[in-house]
Amino acid sequence: MVGIPRTVLTEEHEMFRDQVRRFVETEIVPHHDEWERQGIVSRDVWRKAGEQGLLCPLIPMEYGGAGADFGFSAVIIEELARVNATAVGFTLHSDVMAPYILRYGKAELKANYLPRLASGELIGALALTEPGIGSDLKAVRATARRDGDHYVINGSKTFITNGQNSGLVIVAVKTDPEAGRKGISLIAVEDGTPGFKKGRNLEKIGLHGQDTAELFFDDVRVPVGNLLGEENKGFYYLLTELAQERLVVGIRAAASIEAMLERTIAYTRDRKAFEQSVFDFQNTRFKLADAKAQSVMLRAFVDTCLALHLKGELTPELAAMVKLKGAEVQGVVLDELLQLHGGYGYMSEYVIGRAWVDARVMRIYAGSSEIMREIIARTL
Ligand SMILES: Cc1cc2nc3c(=O)[nH]c(=O)nc-3n(C[C@H](O)[C@H](O)[C@H](O)COP(=O)(O)OP(=O)(O)OC[C@H]3O[C@@H](n4cnc5c(N)ncnc54)[C@H](O)[C@@H]3O)c2cc1C
Known part of the structure; x- marks a missing residue:
């Protein structure tokens, strides 16, 4: 599909993506429905992810992590969003919680806990x-x-x-x-x-x-x-670290929209109504065109924020903006994409419906949309 070239991720990140995608397809997708029925994922998948180096990529090697940059985290977030694998709380674990231990933990605490977080022994x-x-x-x-x-x-x-x-x-x-x-x-x-x-x-x-x-x-x-x-000093640490958590929401939103748009294009091309494909109705093509434009616009903003974060320059205000707009654009676009699936969009077996309902919380957690607006407004 046409879009804009992504320059923020390197070849190394993209090679890592292949590994993550294989893991997601073999170790997560086949079990996801069962985990949703159980309301919890098995601890096994955490161990397996740990063995493959997919937990805590940011943690230095001396503590059992990969000593990688946040681009590797972004790849994991994107690959999970691509199939709406919302059951696994890897991101909260790796990119939200573990960094506090790494940055603020005393030497003994780090030595005790970081290797066990990276291996998936501790969640x-x-x-x-x-x-x-x-x-x-x-x-x-x-x-x-x-x-x-x-x-x-x-x-x-x-x-x-x-x-x-x-x-x-x-x-x-x-x-x-x-x-x-x-x-x-x-x-x-x-x-x-x-x-x-x-x-x-x-x-x-x-x-x-x-x-x-x-x-x-x-x-x-x-x-x-x-x-x-x-x-x-806890409040100060939270203010500092929440920027990364908010970027995570933006990254997930952009990847989710891209993946669900692709699925919707395929679905509407295949689905027939009034002796033509649903894709060929002008309304469908216009809705998809809007979704595409929104998706490209969000991708540009998210990648800019990701590039700034990789340089340690993402401000709390920009983090609030990417969280606000990611969550809100995702809400609007997934709703339109679900509509184009008709009744099947409302069925749990179709990923679009689950992605739509799972996305709702993005406007609430990690600081609600209203709090994001407050943060942005203070800087005007
Ligand atoms: C699925 C899920 C997972 C979560 N995971 C975690 C987690 O791992 N750890 C954790 O600590 N928390 C977690 N949360 C909690 C989440 O961060 C809070 O729900 C969120 O911060 C909002 O707080 P609240 O629910 O108390 O709403 P309230 O603070 O009571 O807000 C109610 C409404 O008032 C609005 N509001 C509040 N203050 C203002 C203001 N100043 N100006 C304008 N409007 C305002 C809010 O935006 C909201 O619309 C999770 C929540 C959910 C639903």
């Missing part, structure tokens, strides 16, 4: 949201009280991706409850620590294969060495 989660607090992160209520060489954590979290499967969770807590954003710290908690419990697997309208859980902390004692970075 990572990031627990910020609480039942009463989501967008306004500075208001988190979970607390960590210092007691000798330990922190004692109390509180609860909800909507946590990889929650059921998680072996290591980074928890946002107040270490100075009176200090607002200046009182937040990030602490790593291992599954099995007494007082740490996982609640039910939450039932969602989409992302059926992804385990999303409530987490409870009742006098959970963790060594002070599990603190990431400095005490009370």
